Amino acid sequence: MGRPPCCDKVGIKKGPWTPEEDIILVSYIQQHGPGNWRSVPTNTGLSRCSKSCRLRWTNYLRPGIRRGNFTPHEEGMIIHLQALLGNKWAAIASYLPQRTDNDIKNYWNTHLKKKLNKFQSGMETHSSSTATSRLVSKSLNIERIKSLEFASTSSTTTTTTYASSTENISRLLQGWMRSPPKTTNNNNNSRKAEHEGGGLIESESVLLFENMNNVTWDKSTCESTSNGVCEEDGDKVKVAVTPENYNNKQKADVNTNSKNNNPPLSFLEKWLLDESCAGQVEEIKQMMELSSIF
DNA sequence: AAAGACGACAACCGCGCTCCA
DNA sequence: TTGGAGCGCGGTTGTCGTCTT
Known part of the structure; x- marks a missing residue:
């Protein structure tokens, strides 16, 4: 018999969060800190389950999150890390401190996976390209490094290799004040505008600080x-x-x-973070664009 | 202009892990 | 040692906006 779901209680609200709920949640966390999520709905009066509160905070409300507009360097890191780690989104997110695992996962599923599929199908017909062969070479290196890394760290736990998501929560705080709201005509658009700048709109943030x-x-x-x-x-x-x-x-x-x-960067991490990688990403992107023509 | 298809992404769900009594 | 509580993670779904016909 499994554990009963935490969110099946009567009266638990589901669906999109309203700015008012966001303000209540952030105000509470500012006072008490993140954690002990079980008590959050009780203490705040929010009709949300604890998991929903944690998710909302972790993915959208906590300071320092950057949303949308993935840079070529970030794209490159995600592509390489996904090749290296698989769908370990939390581990991948630990290398991109301003990004959440959910955001990376969504970006991968909606953008990068398709681009890579196109790219790979393009590779099959144009395998003589320099950029392509370099990419293939790097992918092969990933497989080699993978086996080396696992061999050398097999006696240690994975927590020593990757920063936890909790550690990321306290990283960069830029973007606390969000972009001004766009001119909108309906609730749906205002909800959209709320997220596009990275979370709360400026007036909401001001209100937040006033309530803190x-x-x-x-x-x-x-x-x-x-x-x-x-x-x-x-x-x-x-x-x-x-x-x-x-x-x-x-x-x-x-x-x-x-x-x-923080442990010193491993060879693999240095390699992944190497700026030359970003240059290769540009080549990859060009190849992707080429492959879309095929 | 309307309706259906498609894409993007926020949010939910279920499972597994860790901690603690 | 065991079982429950709390939490994190990855997969999936639902909803809304945009595009196409």
């Missing part, structure tokens, strides 16, 4: 990031959250992680 209470950070973090707007409370301090000092805190966290926690 103080949060507690480490004293040292506060001193270095919040321009002295701190109120001491034992070894913790309360901080008036603004986009600026929140961003500063996240930058400090990133620096701390890079100094203390």
